[in-house]
Amino acid sequence: MPEYNSAVLQELLDGCLKKNRRSQELLYKQFYGYAMSICLRYTRSREEAKEILNDGFLKVFTKLDSFDANRPFKTWLSRIMINTALDHYRQEVRRDVFDDVEVAEQVSVDETVISKLSHDELVGLIQRLTPAYRLVFSLSVIDGYTHEEIAEQLSISVGASKSNLSRAREKLREMLSKINIDDYDRVAR
Amino acid sequence: MIELPDDELDKLFRKSSEELDPTYEPDDWNDLRKRLDQQDGRTPAGWWRKWWPLGVLALLIPAGILLYSVEGENRGKGEGRKEKLGVAGSEENGVERNETSGVARKEANNGEKEEGGNERGVKRDGSDIVREPGVADSERSREGAEGTRKENASVANGNRLVDNGNKVVASNKKDINRNKLKTSEKEAGKSSSKSELNAAVGKGSKTLPRSRSKAGGVYLEPNRSKVEGGDGALSLKSDANAGDNGTKALGREISPPHRADQQAAASELLTKADEPARTLIFASELNGKALKWNALALPGISEPVYELAEPPAPPKRSSLSAEDQPLWAVRFGYSPDLSTVGLKNFSKPGTSVSLLVEYSVLPRLYLQSGAVWSRKDYSASAEAYQLPKHGYYPPLKLSGIDGVCKVLEIPLNVRYDIASGERSRWFATGGFSSYHMNSEKYKYYYKDPNDPNAEKWPGWKGNTGWYLFSHANVSAGYEYRISRKLSLLAEPSIRMPLKRVGYGKVNLITTGLWLSVRYTPVFK
Numbered sequence: 001m002p003e004y005n006s007a008v009l010q011e012l013l014d015g016c017l018k019k020n021r022r023s024q025e026l027l028y029k030q031f032y033g034y035a036m037s038i039c040l041r042y043t044r045s046r047e048e049a050k051e052i053l054n055d056g057f058l059k060v061f062t063k064l065d066s067f068d069a070n071r072p073f074k075t076w077l078s079r080i081m082i083n084t085a086l087d088h089y090r091q092e093v094r095r096d097v098f099d100d101v102e103v104a105e106q107v108s109v110d111e112t113v114i115s116k117l118s119h120d121e122l123v124g125l126i127q128r129l130t131p132a133y134r135l136v137f138s139l140s141v142i143d144g145y146t147h148e149e150i151a152e153q154l155s156i157s158v159g160a161s162k163s164n165l166s167r168a169r170e171k172l173r174e175m176l177s178k179i180n181i182d183d184y185d186r187v188a189r
Numbered sequence: 190m191i192e193l194p195d196d197e198l199d200k201l202f203r204k205s206s207e208e209l210d211p212t213y214e215p216d217d218w219n220d221l222r223k224r225l226d227q228q229d230g231r232t233p234a235g236w237w238r239k240w241w242p243l244g245v246l247a248l249l250i251p252a253g254i255l256l257y258s259v260e261g262e263n264r265g266k267g268e269g270r271k272e273k274l275g276v277a278g279s280e281e282n283g284v285e286r287n288e289t290s291g292v293a294r295k296e297a298n299n300g301e302k303e304e305g306g307n308e309r310g311v312k313r314d315g316s317d318i319v320r321e322p323g324v325a326d327s328e329r330s331r332e333g334a335e336g337t338r339k340e341n342a343s344v345a346n347g348n349r350l351v352d353n354g355n356k357v358v359a360s361n362k363k364d365i366n367r368n369k370l371k372t373s374e375k376e377a378g379k380s381s382s383k384s385e386l387n388a389a390v391g392k393g394s395k396t397l398p399r400s401r402s403k404a405g406g407v408y409l410e411p412n413r414s415k416v417e418g419g420d421g422a423l424s425l426k427s428d429a430n431a432g433d434n435g436t437k438a439l440g441r442e443i444s445p446p447h448r449a450d451q452q453a454a455a456s457e458l459l460t461k462a463d464e465p466a467r468t469l470i471f472a473s474e475l476n477g478k479a480l481k482w483n484a485l486a487l488p489g490i491s492e493p494v495y496e497l498a499e500p501p502a503p504p505k506r507s508s509l510s511a512e513d514q515p516l517w518a519v520r521f522g523y524s525p526d527l528s529t530v531g532l533k534n535f536s537k538p539g540t541s542v543s544l545l546v547e548y549s550v551l552p553r554l555y556l557q558s559g560a561v562w563s564r565k566d567y568s569a570s571a572e573a574y575q576l577p578k579h580g581y582y583p584p585l586k587l588s589g590i591d592g593v594c595k596v597l598e599i600p601l602n603v604r605y606d607i608a609s610g611e612r613s614r615w616f617a618t619g620g621f622s623s624y625h626m627n628s629e630k631y632k633y634y635y636k637d638p639n640d641p642n643a644e645k646w647p648g649w650k651g652n653t654g655w656y657l658f659s660h661a662n663v664s665a666g667y668e669y670r671i672s673r674k675l676s677l678l679a680e681p682s683i684r685m686p687l688k689r690v691g692y693g694k695v696n697l698i699t700t701g702l703w704l705s706v707r708y709t710p711v712f713k
Contacts, residue, residue, distance in 0.1 A: 028221065037211060054220055054224065061225060122202055123202075123209050126206075142203050169199075
């Protein structure tokens with residue numbers, strides 16, 4: 001048995017295969033944080049993230065027999081969550097795709113302020129991006145997809161993917177700089 | 190203030206995303222669990238989706254039996270109606286017959302010889318002729334002889350109708366019409382003996398496949414067999430035309446063994462029907478050979494002949510009665526076992542079978558006991574259990590326990606029949622049950638806050654024995670009697686805990702739907 005799938009996890013997965021509700025609950029609890037963190041950066045709100053999370057776990061529980069136990073469960077789970085988020089994106093927010101936003105000016109950010117930002121706040125900044133930027137940024141920067149893969153997933157050109165990534169970064173910088181200013185103002189007062 | 194390069198920005202957000210650990214929200218799991226329950230059929234709606242075929246079957250079986258019995262009753266009534274129709278037809282014919290036979294008898298009594306008597310005699314059927322062999326003694330006109338021939342032809346038809354037995358009722362109407370037609374023709378004084386005889390023979394002597402005919406493919410009219418009282422029926426003497434022609438015709442006897450001759454005679458009759466002189470037979474030749482029609486002995490008649498005037502058989506009485514009071518009865522039943530702790534977290538249904546004995550202590554009141562074997566699957570939160578405090582339990586808080594128990598249950602119930610019909614009964618049952626925990630298996634779930642990987646305690650196996658009067662039983666049901674002694678029952682039931690049972694001391698609630706067969710060997 002691979003190291004990354006512990007005996008306990010394997011037992012939980014066996015229980016889930018038998019549709020044991022307790023095993024399912026325990027698996028859900030165990031991977032809730034990991035899966036929710038993925039869902040949050042692909043959505044604009046926690047409610048939306050929860051919807052994708054549960055859709056994803058439903059797929060996990062119903063498609064568990066197709067899981068290859070020789071591969072890491074986490075990888076399979078993250079793939080399911082991302083695909084579910086993309087499905088959701090395709091169904092719900094296609095109209096927002098490729099909203100052209102004004103490219104922000106080159107902005108400067110204060111490192112000390114950034115260091116004080118929590119993970120929640122930083123992920124919150126990603127959530128504030130438009131869906132097209134958010135997805136391309138998350139897929140490319142955090143989940144390691146290539147532009148070719150992103151283009152295929154989102155049915156856009158590779159150039160559009162690169163452009164959206166660039167614009168997403170600029171937007172994030174803009175938001176960070178705004179935080180800097182707000183924080184500076186707060187300290188100054 | 191610095192300008193954050195792309196890789197630094199990416200690293201910042203990547204790290205935040207990876208290290209983000211949202212707090213667990215139990216409501217999120219509850220939402221998912223509901224969806225899973227729906228998908229797995231563990232909700233009431235899902236349970237219904239899973240078990241509806243059995244439920245429908247349970248409803249359809251009594252409904253089908255009911256429908257069958259109702260149809261059976263209707264069929265009986267229909268048959269009764271048909272019988273009545275037959276009787277009515279017979280009566281209708283009988284009116285004619287009675288009138289004519291009454292006249293004929295009067296004639297016979299008075300010794301009067303009237304031509305009109307012959308005309309009326311036409312209306313008679315064979316039975317009248319059997320009763321009045323003396324008719325042949327009277328002098329008859331040619332018309333009368335032809336009429337007699339018609340009579341015989343119609344008798345032949347009549348006998349054929351009787352011969353057909355089962356078809357009597359169905360064709361009764363036609364026969365009535367036919368009789369009316371003939372009567373009207375005769376009343377109009379039209380003698381169409383040939384056509385009518387042809388029609389009669391044509392109808393009566395239809396050729397059958399040889400494989401189906403004992404007479405080699407030719408239907409032998411019963412009255413044509415002289416030995417059996419057949420053809421001689423045509424050999425009536427006509428004083429009028431016989432004298433004119435001075436001819437005796439068809440005076441020969443036709444014996445059953447010579448059926449070919451019989452057939453030939455019939456065909457000869459057909460071909461020579463328009464030659465009265467040759468077809469007329471002196472009835473005096475038949476003196477001493479009175480027609481004795483033994484319907485059973487007639488060719489082609491193998492079954493008893495129905496007496497048309499026989500009153501219809503009284504309707505068959507049902508053996509069932511609402512007043513039937515069983516003294517004692519035995520029941521065998523099956524039920525899905527839906528066990529739960531606190532009427533929530535229903536898991537998959539187990540199975541229960543029961544063998545119960547019911548003894549009547551008062552009218553409509555029964556004492557009921559027996560044995561119920563069941564497998565109960567349930568799961569509940571750890572708070573629902575009261576586990577023994579042993580040192581070897583992990584110092585961790587249990588999150589939940591799954592239980593699978595095999596239970597022998599001894600119920601002691603009282604059944605009361607709320608409403609009783611001929612076939613249906615509605616009843617309610619209440620009482621107490623004692624549980625014997627034959628086999629108990631528990632799985633414990635707990636979570637170590639220091640270890641993100643949940644672990645599962647092996648659980649406990651064993652049995653804890655008897656729990657006397659641990660549950661209260663309530664149920665109501667419907668009983669359908671398929672026969673006097675046998676009935677089917679459908680009975681939703683619930684067992685409410687009075688005591689905690691099992692190793693985990695749980696308040697176990699069980700619901701189910703008993704589908705039973707009840708046999709009543711002894712009535713009061």
